[in-house]
Amino acid sequence: MNSFVVANPNKCIGCRTCEIACVVAHSDKNIFELDTSEIEFHPRLSVVKTAKVSAPIQCRHCEDAPCANVCPEGSIVNKDGVVYIDKSTCIGCKTCIVACPLGAIDLVAEYDDGEKVVQQGLKVIENGKLCFKDKMIANKCDLCIGREKGPACAEVCPTDAFQIIKPVDIGESIKEKRRKSALELSKVSTK
Numbered sequence: 001m002n003s004f005v006v007a008n009p010n011k012c013i014g015c016r017t018c019e020i021a022c023v024v025a026h027s028d029k030n031i032f033e034l035d036t037s038e039i040e041f042h043p044r045l046s047v048v049k050t051a052k053v054s055a056p057i058q059c060r061h062c063e064d065a066p067c068a069n070v071c072p073e074g075s076i077v078n079k080d081g082v083v084y085i086d087k088s089t090c091i092g093c094k095t096c097i098v099a100c101p102l103g104a105i106d107l108v109a110e111y112d113d114g115e116k117v118v119q120q121g122l123k124v125i126e127n128g129k130l131c132f133k134d135k136m137i138a139n140k141c142d143l144c145i146g147r148e149k150g151p152a153c154a155e156v157c158p159t160d161a162f163q164i165i166k167p168v169d170i171g172e173s174i175k176e177k178r179r180k181s182a183l184e185l186s187k188v189s190t191k
Helices: 017-025 066-070 095-099 152-156 167-189
Strands: 004-007 046-049 054-057 076-079 082-085 106-109 118-126 129-134 136-139 162-165
Touching: 017 046, 017 152, 066 076, 066 095, 082 136, 152 162
Parallel strands: none
Antiparallel strands: 004 162, 046 054, 076 082, 106 136, 118 129
16 A cells, blocks of 8 residues: 555645645755746645635545556556656656546646756747747656655644555554444444
């Protein structure tokens, strides 16, 4: 079973600290020392705020991941219990975005060493000029794979709204739910 992160909307205050932490965790540069135009601000989760609720939406690393099942390039794989996008083979077709039941995947411009990568061949007209089109790739939570302290969003949340769910936790949670259900059923059957 894969690990994943869930957020409690009753604790989320919509501060978006998790989004900033995500960008920092996935950046090779210190974004706080860069000019705003130089920042590649592409968090791998998205805080949704309405009048009644605010909550981060991010990948649940599905066991039978719909995004991976539809990817024509096989760019979405399960790597060490994380549903991961291999950006080197992603063609930006958006099929994974359509397939994701949570809306947890975005399309973002690809960068290499701080510069946008352009597509080979495909051009677009911008400001009356024919230019190469930016290469777009899928982007989603990767549980900060390889980060020693785990997901940055969970580490920085000021209200502890995030919970990292590991396979062992799920097994224990299910056992506890079953135990409680059995106790409730025993109360009903003795009446």
